Amino acid sequence: MDIIATALPALGDAWALILQPLVLGYLVLGVVMGLCVGVFPGLGGIAGLSLLLPFMFGMEPVLGLALMIGMVAVVPTSDTFASVLMGIPGSSASQATVLDGFPLAKKGQAARALSAAFSASLFGGLVGALFLTIFILIARPIVLAFGLPEMLMITILGLSMVAVLAGRVALKGLAAAGLGLMIGTIGEADAGGSLRMATYDIPYLTDGLALVIVGLGIFAVPEIVSLLRQDRSIAREAKLGAGWGAGVRDWFANIWLSMRCSLIGVLVGIIPGLGGSVVDWIAYGHTVQTTKDKSNFGKGEIRGVIGPESSNNAKEGGGLVPTLLFGIPGSGSMAIFIGAIALLGSGDIEVGPKMLQDNLDITYSIVWLLALANVVGTLLCIAASGGIAKLTTIRFTYLAPFLFMLISFAAFQSGQNFEDLLALFVIGLIGIFLRRFDWSRPAFLIGFVLSNPVEKFSNQAFQIASFRFRKSFEEGMEYIFSPIVIVLLIVTVVSVVLGIRQAKTIMAEGDVQSGSKRAPLVFLLVIIAYLVTALINAQMIPDFNLTDKIVPLVVGGIALACCLIMLVQMILRPETDVIFADKEAAGEDADAPYGLWSTLGWFGSLIVATFFVGFILALVGFMLSFLRVRAGASWTKTLILTAAGITLMCVMAGALNRDFPPGLLQGAVDLPWPLK
Numbered sequence: 207m208d209i210i211a212t213a214l215p216a217l218g219d220a221w222a223l224i225l226q227p228l229v230l231g232y233l234v235l236g237v238v239m240g241l242c243v244g245v246f247p248g249l250g251g252i253a254g255l256s257l258l259l260p261f262m263f264g265m266e267p268v269l270g271l272a273l274m275i276g277m278v279a280v281v282p283t284s285d286t287f288a289s290v291l292m293g294i295p296g297s298s299a300s301q302a303t304v305l306d307g308f309p310l311a312k313k314g315q316a317a318r319a320l321s322a323a324f325s326a327s328l329f330g331g332l333v334g335a336l337f338l339t340i341f342i343l344i345a346r347p348i349v350l351a352f353g354l355p356e357m358l359m360i361t362i363l364g365l366s367m368v369a370v371l372a373g374r375v376a377l378k379g380l381a382a383a384g385l386g387l388m389i390g391t392i393g394e395a396d397a398g399g400s401l402r403m404a405t406y407d408i409p410y411l412t413d414g415l416a417l418v419i420v421g422l423g424i425f426a427v428p429e430i431v432s433l434l435r436q437d438r439s440i441a442r443e444a445k446l447g448a449g450w451g452a453g454v455r456d457w458f459a460n461i462w463l464s465m466r467c468s469l470i471g472v473l474v475g476i477i478p479g480l481g482g483s484v485v486d487w488i489a490y491g492h493t494v495q496t497t498k499d500k501s502n503f504g505k506g507e508i509r510g511v512i513g514p515e516s517s518n519n520a521k522e523g524g525g526l527v528p529t530l531l532f533g534i535p536g537s538g539s540m541a542i543f544i545g546a547i548a549l550l551g552s553g554d555i556e557v558g559p560k561m562l563q564d565n566l567d568i569t570y571s572i573v574w575l576l577a578l579a580n581v582v583g584t585l586l587c588i589a590a591s592g593g594i595a596k597l598t599t600i601r602f603t604y605l606a607p608f609l610f611m612l613i614s615f616a617a618f619q620s621g622q623n624f625e626d627l628l629a630l631f632v633i634g635l636i637g638i639f640l641r642r643f644d645w646s647r648p649a650f651l652i653g654f655v656l657s658n659p660v661e662k663f664s665n666q667a668f669q670i671a672s673f674r675f676r677k678s679f680e681e682g683m684e685y686i687f688s689p690i691v692i693v694l695l696i697v698t699v700v701s702v703v704l705g706i707r708q709a710k711t712i713m714a715e716g717d718v719q720s721g722s723k724r725a726p727l728v729f730l731l732v733i734i735a736y737l738v739t740a741l742i743n744a745q746m747i748p749d750f751n752l753t754d755k756i757v758p759l760v761v762g763g764i765a766l767a768c769c770l771i772m773l774v775q776m777i778l779r780p781e782t783d784v785i786f787a788d789k790e791a792a793g794e795d796a797d798a799p800y801g802l803w804s805t806l807g808w809f810g811s812l813i814v815a816t817f818f819v820g821f822i823l824a825l826v827g828f829m830l831s832f833l834r835v836r837a838g839a840s841w842t843k844t845l846i847l848t849a850a851g852i853t854l855m856c857v858m859a860g861a862l863n864r865d866f867p868p869g870l871l872q873g874a875v876d877l878p879w880p881l882k
Contacts, residue, residue, distance in 0.1 A: 220570035223268045224578070232269045233575060236276020237583045241590065243277065244284030254281060255542040256421030257612060260619030262549040268571055270550045275575040278539055280583030282518045283327040287591075290319050290511075305490070306503065306510030313506055320591060321453025322508055323515040324584045326464050329457070330516040331580030333468035334475070334523020338573050341527055342562070354670060355686055357558070358663035359694040361534060361656055375644070375785050377768045377775075382645045383653035384765025385733060388740050389415065390657025391758050397665045398751035402758060403743055410625040415633070417545040419626060420654050422613045423633025427809070428641045430613075431634075434606045435798035435805050456508045463493060463509060464516040471517030475524020489517035523576060530569055533558035533659060541655040603837040607829050608851055610809055614821070615855060618867045627813045627867060634809075638802070642795070643726050644787035660761075665753045720782050721791030727776050730769060737766040808832055820869040822880050826852060856880050 223229065243254035254277045262270045290307035303323065310319040392403045393414030404411035457464060467489040493513030494503055503510050528534040533556070535541035544557050555565055562569060617630040640647050667686075675682030744758035775785055789795040790802075808828070815824035829848040833839045839847070859866060859880065866880055 219567035220574055223567060223571045224272065224574050226268075229268055229272050230578075232272040233276045233579055234582055236273040237280045237579055237586055238276075239273075240277035240280035240583065241284045241586055244281040244287070254278075255539055255546065256418050256426065257616045259418040259421070259542060259546050259549070260616050262546045265550055267550040267555055267568060270546065271568070271572055272575055274543060274546055275572060276579045276582070278522060278543065279331060279519075279576055279579035280587070281539075282522065283324060283331075283580075283583050283587050286320060286323045286327070286515065286587075290316055290323070303511055303514050306505070306507045309506035310508070310511070315506070317591070318453040318456070318508070319511050321451070321588065322456045323453075323511050324587050325454050325457035326467075326512045326515040327519040328580055328584040329461075329464050330468040330471055330518070330520035331522065331583075332577055333465070333516075334472055334520040334526075335573055335577035335580070336523075337469075337472045337520075338523045338526055338530075338576070339570070342531070342569060342573070353688070354663055354667040355688060356690045356694065357532065358660070358667050359691050359698070361532075361659050361663060363534075363694055363698045375772070375787075377772050378644065378785075379646050379649050381733065381765050381768040381772070382640065382647070382649040384761055384768065385737070386650035386653025386655075387657045387660065387761045388737065388758065388765065389420075390654040391661065391740075391761075395751075395754035396658070396662065397753040400747045400751045400754035402747070402754070403740055410621075410623055410629075413621075415629060415654075416617075416621055416626070417542065417655065418619075419617050419629050420633055421542050421651065422617055423630050423635075424637035424640065424647050424651055426609070426613050427630070427634030428637040428647075430606055430609050431638060431802065431805050431809070432641075432795060432798075433602045435795070435800045435802065437601070437603055437799050453508075457512055460509055460512050463496065464512055466496075467492060467513045467516040468520040471520030472524035474517070475521030476527045489513045519580065523573075526572065526576070530557055530561060530572065531559070535652045535655055541652050544655060601837070604833070604839070604847065607832045607847075608854075610812060611825060611829075611851055611855060614812065614816075615858070615864075615866070618821070619864055622865065624817060624867050624869075627816060631810060631813055635806070638806070639729050642789045643729050644784075644789075657757075661757045664757055668753065668756075719788070719791050720784060720786045721788030723776060723781050723786055725788055725790070726786050727773075730772060730776065734766065734769045734773065737762050737769065741766065808836065816867050816869055818869050819871045820877075821866040822852065822855070823871070824869070825855065 224233075239258075240254055243257075255274060258274060258277065262274075265273075286303060286307070289303040290311050307319045307323065310316065391414075392411055394401055394404070394412050401412060404414075406412065470489050470492060490510060490513055493509050497503070497507075497509055525540050529540040529544060533544060535544055547555055547557055555561065555568060614627055614630065617626045618624075637647060639645075640650060671682055671686055674685045740758060741762045744755045744762065747755040772785065775783075779785060812824055812828040815827055818824075819827075826848060829851050830844060833844040833847055834841070855866075858864075871877070
């Protein structure tokens with residue numbers, strides 16, 4: 207009764223917060239933005255939230271949450287367009303939809319496949335929101351009992367599951383998470399102020415790397431470059447055919463399948479980091495197993511669309527469970543979400559037990575916003591299907607300069623330094639190679655986000671435990687090994703054992719073929735060189751600042767050990783082994799008409815030009831030359847698109863009161879806005 211007495215007022219306050227015209231307007235805006243992002247394969251919620259991140263600072267909490275939840279909720283719905291219309295997964299959570307969605311589109315039944323998918327997505331999203339509501343109600347008293355050792359243990363649990371369940375080669379998952387953690391420790395340590403992999407000669411690195419730059423670099427840049435290399439439209443034709451009503455009827459006829467797959471999505475989503483990469487395959491496997499006639503799967507079976515789409519939206523509700531209750535990202539997009547919440551308002555909102563204790567109304571606002579966003583997103587997807595289908599027929603070469611423009615502008619807002627653009631380029635290069643060699647990018651990102659909590663919980667728990675041990679050994683052991691810690695330790699060990707067994711079936715970057723030994727081996731050696739350098743750097747920290755060096759040493763040591771084991775495996779194993787996965791060996795990247803470096807050079811030229819003449823003038827030159835030379839557009843189309851891009855940037859910067867990256871020219875000459 208006490209639980210209900212506490213929750214009911216918070217539920218009422220949550221409705222009062224979100225049922226405001228301005229909040230609903232921000233929710234719709236977020237849904238529209240998510241719809242636009244989801245259309246482009248590979249970008250997904252991580253890139254979308256990364257674009258929003260710089261603008262969350264100081265925003266009214268409920269408005270910022272409405273904007274972000276709107277985007278997060280609709281991406282798993284809108285990425286269906288790419289899966290159905292072009293046969294390429296819109297995101298990692300829509301891979302299985304391709305198997306039957308694309309054959310249905312080739313039969314002229316794209317509308318039927320889309321409407322069945324949207325109906326299933328809406329249902330799955332509502333199931334996820336309902337589960338989250340009930341779970342918070344039940345779990346709140348337990349979560350409030352968590353102290354520092356418990357939070358540290360559940361952080362380790364999340365990292366272990368993310369790392370092991372991130373790809374076919376378990377060591378790659380562990381190494382990717384470890385690499386993300388090590389890069390997250392760059393800069394001044396919170397406890398003792400020691401500098402790690404940074405010096406005061408490079409002031410930019412003393413504060414570490416911003417989450418928005420890492421999110422955009424690891425996810426957005428590699429996908430934009432990959433699509434640009436293909437030099438074609440996303441989809442080949444815009445015909446949807448008839449069957450909107452038939453798709454809804456198909457879903458209703460299979461509502462129990464949708465219910466089961468939604469519950470699968472929720473349960474898988476709860477496991478930190480696992481959701482997006484495997485949830486659709488688990489649901490698809492269940493769909494096949496529970497269907498009597500299996501002969502039509504892969505040829506256009508509507509149940510093969512309904513099952514995965516029910517699960518991938520429901521996983522968002524499940525993913526919010528570890529995110530909100532423990533501050534452990536349930537997925538890559540949830541990792542960005544955690545960083546954004548810390549920027550809202552006066553910065554006093556913190557996910558985890560504290561949020562359930564002090565901001566229960568905000569917590570339930572997120573739940574209701576998730577439910578509303580699914581409804582709004584589904585309605586907009588249906589209404590905009592015709593226009594989106596036409597949009598996907600536009601050559602990506604015309605869209606790429608606008609995306610480069612947006613991510614550069616967003617990255618600059620994180621620190622208002624030109625170095626933000628250089629960092630975006632470098633992290634983007636890391637993301638390209640992680641994607642190429644089948645290293646889990648979600649594991650890397652979640653490792654980066656959890657680097658600060660791991661260090662904070664470790665240091666604080668160590669200090670308190672030391673004090674308890676000085677009083678008595680029994681009191682110290684009782685503090686460290688509480689019943690909750692013991693349970694979490696057992697769960698961690700079990701999850702690692704089971705994860706290693708299941709890792710072979712999980713494809714972090716899709717079905718990547720093996721290539722030659724040379725390229726994957728060189729990349730591994732570069733990672734080893736960085737880890738060795740970081741470990742030497744951490745060891746140089748004086749012992750009186752032990753808390754500043756212990757986490758980098760332990761994490762770096764584990765990551766280095768994984769890499770050295772992989773090095774031995776690469777030397778001993780044949781080139782056909784999955785450890786040599788390389789997207790340049792076979793598939794779209796290998797057959798792309800344009801090379802990686804020439805394509806990446808265009809983005810690099812925008813950054814170099816910005817250094818000399820500032821962002822706006824550089825952007826004018828970049829768009830004129832890119833559209834005219836690379837896209838082969840006429841002068842009329844080039845001038846119109848360039849003017850549209852510059853206008854969009856100026857309107858956005860003016861409305862948000864933001865500046866553009868300056869160059870040497872702006873330091874020498876006093877220019878009017880927006881040139882300064």
